[in-house]
Amino acid sequence: AQRVTQPEKLLSVFKGAPVELKCNYSYSGSPELFWYVQYSRQRLQLLLRHISRESIKGFTADLNKGETSFHLKKPFAQEEDSAMYYCALRTGGGNKLTFGTGTQLKVEL
């Protein structure tokens, strides 16, 4: 069965410091990985997906199949990055998503 692991419940960094939110997955097939973000009092929204290989709001994530990881990175954290971040794995081609437990990112001044 598929599984997504986010080992950190809370990550606190100072403004301007680099950020790395860890995500590891377990899936026997070809994975599709996503990062979703939930800002305070807002709904869950897509941040980025691995197939796009794009940078959104300064965030990037590279799929490492050897390490089964999809860590989210940003070189310089901003206060507005404070939010809950969920890593998700899509399987079966039917848009079914398996979510990790989430990491709360807190960017301090």
Next chain:
Amino acid sequence: GAVVSQHPSWVICKSGTSVKIECRSLDFQATTMFWYRQFPKQSLMLMATSNEGSKATYEQGVEKDKFLINHASLTLSTLTVTSAHPEDSSFYICSARDRVLTDTQYFGPGTRLTVL
């Protein structure tokens, strides 16, 4: 951008009653909608996949007679929690997959259910 709404945003009910939660895609058509449940400080757990015009597909461990799902149109899916009990208290979130942009899934704001 595409918007998914949920109604109500919160509801309090007595044990034994049934509660209906609506999920609507406001400016796009959704052949598939998903219902999640989220406990405090925990992740979203997929409960069921709702397909327009057909029966919902439930995840293992989810009672289909307890959580009735109806996807009557391309813009509306409903989740009815039947004979609710305090352990059903949770945050219920729906998402909708755009019929055209099938790779994209949009989330609703969630419904907080409290069963007394």
